[in-house]
Amino acid sequence: MVKTPGGGAGAGPATGAAPGPRAGAGTRDDSGRDAKARAPKGGMFAGANLGTEISASLVVFLVALPLCIGVAVASGAPAELGIITGVIGGLVVGMTPGSTLQVSGPAAGLAALVAETVEAQGIAMLGVIVLGAGILQIVLGLIRLGRMFQATSVAVVQGMLAGIGLPLMVSQSYPLADNKAPGTPIENMLAFPGLVADTLANPQAAIAAGLGIATVVLSFVWKKVPGPLNKIPAALVAVAIGIGVAALPGIEVKTLQVGNLLAAIQVPGPEQFAGLADPAILTAIVTFTVIASAESLFTAAAVDRMHDGKRTQYNSELIAQGAGNTLCGILGSLPMTAVVARSSANVQSGAKTRLSRTLHGLWLLAFALLLPSVLALIPISVLAGVLVHSGWKLLAPEQFPKMWHQDRGEFFVMTATTLAIVATALLEGVLIGLAAGIVLAALRMSQTSVEHTVEGDSAKVVMKGNATFLRLPKLIDALEAVGASGKERIRLDLMGVTHLDHACRNQVEEFVAQKRATPGVRVELLMPNELNAPKTAKEPEPEAMADPSAGPGPTAEWYYLDPSPVDGHYDGHDDSHHVDHHHAYGTGYATGYPEGVDLFDDHRWGGTRR
Numbered sequence: 001m002v003k004t005p006g007g008g009a010g011a012g013p014a015t016g017a018a019p020g021p022r023a024g025a026g027t028r029d030d031s032g033r034d035a036k037a038r039a040p041k042g043g044m045f046a047g048a049n050l051g052t053e054i055s056a057s058l059v060v061f062l063v064a065l066p067l068c069i070g071v072a073v074a075s076g077a078p079a080e081l082g083i084i085t086g087v088i089g090g091l092v093v094g095m096t097p098g099s100t101l102q103v104s105g106p107a108a109g110l111a112a113l114v115a116e117t118v119e120a121q122g123i124a125m126l127g128v129i130v131l132g133a134g135i136l137q138i139v140l141g142l143i144r145l146g147r148m149f150q151a152t153s154v155a156v157v158q159g160m161l162a163g164i165g166l167p168l169m170v171s172q173s174y175p176l177a178d179n180k181a182p183g184t185p186i187e188n189m190l191a192f193p194g195l196v197a198d199t200l201a202n203p204q205a206a207i208a209a210g211l212g213i214a215t216v217v218l219s220f221v222w223k224k225v226p227g228p229l230n231k232i233p234a235a236l237v238a239v240a241i242g243i244g245v246a247a248l249p250g251i252e253v254k255t256l257q258v259g260n261l262l263a264a265i266q267v268p269g270p271e272q273f274a275g276l277a278d279p280a281i282l283t284a285i286v287t288f289t290v291i292a293s294a295e296s297l298f299t300a301a302a303v304d305r306m307h308d309g310k311r312t313q314y315n316s317e318l319i320a321q322g323a324g325n326t327l328c329g330i331l332g333s334l335p336m337t338a339v340v341a342r343s344s345a346n347v348q349s350g351a352k353t354r355l356s357r358t359l360h361g362l363w364l365l366a367f368a369l370l371l372p373s374v375l376a377l378i379p380i381s382v383l384a385g386v387l388v389h390s391g392w393k394l395l396a397p398e399q400f401p402k403m404w405h406q407d408r409g410e411f412f413v414m415t416a417t418t419l420a421i422v423a424t425a426l427l428e429g430v431l432i433g434l435a436a437g438i439v440l441a442a443l444r445m446s447q448t449s450v451e452h453t454v455e456g457d458s459a460k461v462v463m464k465g466n467a468t469f470l471r472l473p474k475l476i477d478a479l480e481a482v483g484a485s486g487k488e489r490i491r492l493d494l495m496g497v498t499h500l501d502h503a504c505r506n507q508v509e510e511f512v513a514q515k516r517a518t519p520g521v522r523v524e525l526l527m528p529n530e531l532n533a534p535k536t537a538k539e540p541e542p543e544a545m546a547d548p549s550a551g552p553g554p555t556a557e558w559y560y561l562d563p564s565p566v567d568g569h570y571d572g573h574d575d576s577h578h579v580d581h582h583h584a585y586g587t588g589y590a591t592g593y594p595e596g597v598d599l600f601d602d603h604r605w606g607g608t609r610r
Helices: 052-072 078-089 108-122 122-141 145-150 155-175 183-188 192-201 203-224 227-231 235-245 270-278 279-304 314-330 338-347 355-370 380-395 399-406 407-421 426-445 469-484 502-516 544-546 600-608
Strands: 103-105 336-340 449-455 458-467 490-501 524-526 558-562 580-584
Touching: 052 078, 052 103, 052 108, 052 155, 052 235, 052 338, 052 355, 052 380, 078 103, 078 355, 103 122, 103 338, 103 355, 108 122, 108 155, 108 279, 108 336, 108 380, 108 426, 122 227, 122 270, 122 279, 145 314, 155 183, 155 192, 155 203, 155 279, 155 380, 155 399, 155 407, 155 426, 155 449, 183 192, 203 227, 203 235, 227 524, 235 279, 235 380, 270 279, 279 314, 279 336, 279 338, 279 426, 314 336, 336 338, 338 355, 338 380, 399 407, 407 426, 449 469, 458 469, 469 490, 469 502, 490 502, 502 524
Parallel strands: 458 490, 490 524
Antiparallel strands: 103 336, 449 458, 524 558, 558 580
């Protein structure tokens, strides 16, 4: 049984499907024969059902064709370059190890970045940038940094997808009405009311918009169509309807202009490679590397949750993506990533091996070479509608209230990431989201309780939890409060502290040293053994530690006490600065502290006794 991907951008786990077989386990077909026994042994396509793999590859091809063209148009590049990237994603990346079922090609998430790069640097420089990004991806995979992308907050990933989807929807609203987007996401949003007015005033633009809107609606409702029709991809149905409407008399909507596939190849020359001396080009290479790698590996994690087959090898997948982008750069085409839409179609179609994604690249190549005139019949507004639907799936608005109910902090990180991407750019927004996630994690790790009390002639500070620099202001306030109390006895109880970082430790030590230098003031500092056990000249032998009379055991705690006498009492020890006392529970001390040292009344400290 093939699992159905969850909602949102396809990153959620499958629901409503029976658990799949354990990877590598034998299954039985309807005739009761062992299916594993029928599978060929060895090879990259071991276990493949040829008919299922070919069928799945055709479905992926039908989904990928309009997306390849649509992403190229959205990127401000010739449509042929999108097809070339899709072919490489199938024939090159599809054959390499890494992920088994995810499909690569030109990604909608990079469309805005590619469009900005083409506008700023020109289409000729795009090949050099993609080539550099591909080589850098290979290097990152070889030094085994692929798994690093797994250590990313889910909120940041969802925020990134939403931040990609929202600008994509808004920008594609313009070609959906045979218009051109003004520029940045903010500019596109502000100009949207004007787009609506212009579309209503122009009959041909209204027809184009109608085709685009119909494509979006069809993409949402097509799976509810009964019978075998719903197995046909909605994108293909929309394209067929659009071609039919565009061919009617009196209809003058813009259609895709597709040229010769081989003529579109632009191998970078010496002039383009000389641009590597430009810091802006180097910055673009790093930007493409980070975003393409992150999107591919985030997609790999999502696709792994859709099936029960072999898991993704992240470093190998990063090398495979780098090899694909290197070839794309050499041919001057668009950058590639793994794509959720194509990958989920591959899984849903029953694919089990890399054969299906490899064949889809072959179908793309054959179609573009043999039937290029058919592509020129596709209305641009229909392709824009396909991308608007993809943008909505990336946005996944239902994830925001869900995150709000699950975790308010993660909701803030997710929203901040989305808004930052919309307001700035993809890389900057992701970095802001990662920073927000780190701050949230640091705050949650710094769950510190600091309380101070003053009773009689004594002042006390009790601190529990993880004491990091983020809680330093609260600690300083408590120390200043007991220091300003004027009491002659001060106790700092840190027995409940599980982690004390350098900043908080220094603050405590400075306070203790300062107060112990004050005449008439006694300071008692209680700390767990794990935080600050004194170092002895020679560690006791294991045999000696086994003897209870030889010294404190693992549960012992160290007390750092002021040795100066109080009220004429002196315990007989005379160290220069402090006396270190061992105490192990159950040794007979009635007070719970070393005999002759705890001079505070029991009723005064009550629940803080240890």
